[in-house]
Amino acid sequence: MIPRSFFLQLIDKEFGEFEEFLKQSTDDEIRQFLDELHPADIADIVERLDEQDRGRIMALLSEERAAEVLPLIEEYHKPEVLDAIPETTLTKIVLHMDSDDVTDILEDLPKEEAEEILDSLPQKESDEVRQLMSYPPDTAGGLMQTELVAVSPDATLGQAIHLIREKYSKVGDIINLYVVNEQGLLIGMVPLRTLILEDAGKKVSEVMERDVISALVDMDQEQVAELFRKYDFISLPVVDQQGKLLGRILVDDIVDVIQEEASEDMYRLAGVDKEEHVDDTPLRSIRLRLPWLSFNLVTAIAAATVVSFFQGTIQKVVALAVFMPIVAGMGGNAGTQSLTVITRGIALGELTFSNAKRVLLKELIGGLTNGIVLGGLMALLAYLYKGNPMLGVVLGLAMICNMFMAALAGTSIPLILKWARVDPALASGVIVTTFTDVTGFFCFLGLATLFLHYLT
Amino acid sequence: MIPRSFFLQLIDKEFGEFEEFLKQSTDDEIRQFLDELHPADIADIVERLDEQDRGRIMALLSEERAAEVLPLIEEYHKPEVLDAIPETTLTKIVLHMDSDDVTDILEDLPKEEAEEILDSLPQKESDEVRQLMSYPPDTAGGLMQTELVAVSPDATLGQAIHLIREKYSKVGDIINLYVVNEQGLLIGMVPLRTLILEDAGKKVSEVMERDVISALVDMDQEQVAELFRKYDFISLPVVDQQGKLLGRILVDDIVDVIQEEASEDMYRLAGVDKEEHVDDTPLRSIRLRLPWLSFNLVTAIAAATVVSFFQGTIQKVVALAVFMPIVAGMGGNAGTQSLTVITRGIALGELTFSNAKRVLLKELIGGLTNGIVLGGLMALLAYLYKGNPMLGVVLGLAMICNMFMAALAGTSIPLILKWARVDPALASGVIVTTFTDVTGFFCFLGLATLFLHYLT
Incomplete structure (x- = not known):
C-alpha cells in the first residue's frame, strides 16, 4: 500500500x-x-x-x-x-x-x-x-472560530487544567487559554505550556501574560495575516471595539489567506478575475476574461489612435513601423518590472509613504539609465541597419523617454491608488502598458515627424 | 504613549x-x-x-x-x-x-x-x-532548528513533563514531543496537550501518535510549505533517509517561505530578479534589471524583424501600421492571462499532468472564442473606420489566430517547463508576449500581403 x-x-x-x-x-x-x-x-x-x-x-x-x-x-x-x-x-x-x-x-x-x-x-x-x-468573510470576524478556552483570572492552574479536560472534545487545538474578566473583556493569556511548567496551585492572574495583542473583529484579513507574519503567532484572539473576547484565529487559516492574497495580486497584475480557477469550465473562463479583454481592446485602440495621427510620417519612412514594436515593447517591459516590484512592496508592507519618495527616485534613475544604455545600443543598431544616423537618434531618444515614463507610471500609479485607498494591484499591467504604448508611439513618431526632413 | x-x-x-x-x-x-x-x-x-x-x-x-x-x-x-x-x-x-x-x-x-x-x-x-x-537554505534542512524535546517510548508522561521543565529555557515553542527509539529513529509524537489530558503515570508509547508525517532533510522548501498547508501543521519533524530525527520546522518560518515563493513567482512572470528589493539602491536595481531588459531587447528585435519582412506591404497600406499594436497587444494580454492562471495553478498544486489536457483544451476554446468575439468586433470597427471590408476580415482573422496561439503558448510553455523540471514561472511574460508579437505580426501582415490586391 x-x-x-x-x-x-x-x-x-x-x-x-x-x-x-x-x-x-x-x-x-x-x-x-x-x-x-x-x-x-x-x-x-x-x-x-x-x-x-x-x-x-x-x-x-x-x-x-x-x-x-x-x-x-x-x-x-x-x-x-x-x-x-x-x-x-x-x-x-x-x-x-x-x-x-x-x-x-x-x-x-x-x-x-x-x-x-x-x-x-x-x-x-x-x-x-x-x-x-x-461578519464579512475577508475580515477577522469571518476567519475566527468561537471554540476557545476562556478562564477567569481568579482560577487556579489546576482548575484551568480541569476546564481543558472538559472542553477538549469541543476545542481541538488548544494553544493558549484566554483570560477574561467578568465583563468578558480579554485581559490576559496563558500559553498551554505554562500549565505544565508552573505549579497547579498558582492563580491564573499570577502567571498570565498581559498586553495580549488581538485583532479587532472588523480588521481586514490582509492585516490579520500581517500580524501573524510579523509576530510569529500560532493563534490570535479576536475582540470587539470594547475589547470583549469574541473568538480566535488559528495560523492554518492564515496560511490559506496568505496564498489567496498572493494569488489575487498576481491575477490582478495580469488582468485575471480573482474568482477564476485553473479548473474552470471553458464557458466560465470566457465569461470571466472577456470583460477584461474588452477593456484591453479599448486601451489598444487608444494606442492605435496615436499611431493613426502619424500615418503620413509612416508613409514616408516605412522603417518606423519596423521599430515601433521595439519602443513600445521595451517600455512595456520596464513598466511591468517597476509595477511588480512596487505592488509587491506595498503588499508586503515594505513600501510605505515614508520611503515612497526615495523609491520613486530610484525607479526614475533606473528607468533613465536603462533607457540610455539600451536606447543608445538600439540607436547604433538602427544606424548600422538603415544607414541613417538621425533614425538612430530618434529611436534612441524615444526609448529613453519611454523607459523613463514607464518607470514613472509603474511606480506612481500603484502609489496613487494606495493613497486613494484602492487596491494598488488594480493598476494592472494593462494600464501601465497602455500608458507606455501611447507614450512610446507618441515620442517615437512625434520625434520622427519633427525630424522628418532628415529621415527621408 | x-x-x-x-x-x-x-x-x-x-x-x-x-x-x-x-x-x-x-x-x-x-x-x-x-x-x-x-x-x-x-x-x-x-x-x-x-x-x-x-x-x-x-x-x-x-x-x-x-x-x-x-x-x-x-x-x-x-x-x-x-x-x-x-x-x-x-x-x-x-x-x-x-x-x-x-x-x-x-x-x-x-x-x-x-x-x-x-x-x-x-x-x-x-x-x-x-x-x-x-544544508542548502531552501530545503527542509535549511529551515529546521535542532531545538526540540525528544523522549523515549518507555518514559512515563510524568518523566516527559520533567524533561520539558528542564529543557524549556532552550526550546521555546514546544508544540509536540517527539518519540525516538534507541537508534534515534522517529517513531511517534505526543502533542503537548496530551500531557495535560492524560494521566502522568501512563507510558509515552501508550498515548503517542504513530504514523507521524515528517519532511526529508533534503526536501525543497516549497514542498515543505505544501505539507504545512495541506495538513494544517504547526510544526513538522525533519528526518534523514533512515528516518533518524534531525530537527523540526515551525510554522512561522513557513509563513515566510510562502510569501517568498509567491513573490518569486510574481517577479519571474514580470522578469524581475528574485533578489531585487523595493528598497534597493538605484545602482543595484539597474544591475539586476539590465540583463533581463537586454534579453527583452533581443526578443523585441525578433518581433521587429518579422515586421521588416513586410515593409513593402505597409508602404502600400499604411493603415496596417495603425492596427499592428491592436493585434499584438490583444494577443499579449490574452497570453499573459493564460500564463498567469497556469503558472499559479502549477505552484498551488492544482494543475497536474492528470488534468493538464482538459485545462489546455479549456484555454484553447477560450482563446478561440474570445478571439472570435473581439476579432469580429474589431473587424467591424476597422471596416467602419477605413471603409474596406477586406481590411476588417484580415484584422479579424489575425486577431483570432493570435489569441488562439496566445492561449496555446500561455498554457503549454509553463507545462513543458514543468515537465522538463524547470521552474514554470521562468516562462515569464516576456517569452509569451514575444511569441504573440511574432505570431500576431506574421498573421496580420502575412494575410494582408496575401490579400494585398483587395486592400489597395
Missing part, C-alpha cells in the same frame, strides 16, 4: 491505480483503506473523483471523520462535494465541526438548505454560527 | 515622532520604552533607523532581548543591522538564539567573522550549527 507519509507526492502518479482499486473493492475494504488516511488526503481524493465515486466515499466516512474532511476540501470544489451529501447526513456532520468551518459550509449551500441546517443545530451553536455568518 | 497592540498600524504615521523622541531622551528612558515593546516592533524600528540610531538601540538591548530581535529583522536589512553590533557582543547574543536563527545570522556575516563566532560557541552547539549550515 502507499506509504502514508509520502502520499502527497504519490497521489499524482497513482491516482489511476486508486480509481481501479475503488472499482474492485467492497465497501468494507475501502472503509479500511480510508481509516489509514489523513483527512487531508481523503479531501484530496474526494476532490478528484467523479460524482458517483465521490458520493460513495463520503457515504463510507463516519460523521466525525466527514466533519474533519469537509473543511479541508478546496473552496472551489466545495459545492460539488456538498452536493454529494444528503441533507440529513450533513445536519449530523456539522455537529462535529468547528464554528468557522460550519460557517464556511453554510455559505456554500443554497440559502434554504443553510437555514434548515441552522435550525437543526442546538440553540447556542446556531446563534454562534449566525453571528459568525454576519 | 503608543498603544502597544496597535503599534503595527501606528508606526507608519508616527515614525517621525519616534525619531524625535530618540533624540531628546536619555538611554534609560529609551531602555524603558523598549522594554514595553514586542521584539517584532523593535525589529521594525531598527530596520528603519539610520546607522547611528540603530547602533544606539542595539547597544541598549540586553543580550537575551537582542537574541529575540535579530531573527525578526527582514533578510534584506540583516547585513546593515549586524554591522551595527560589535563582534564580541554578537558572540554573546547568539548564545541565546535558536540554532536555525544562528545559522541565518552566520550566513549573512563575512566568512571569517562567522568562523570566529562558531569557535566561541560551546562544542555541541557549534557542531549543530555547522551541520545546519551544510
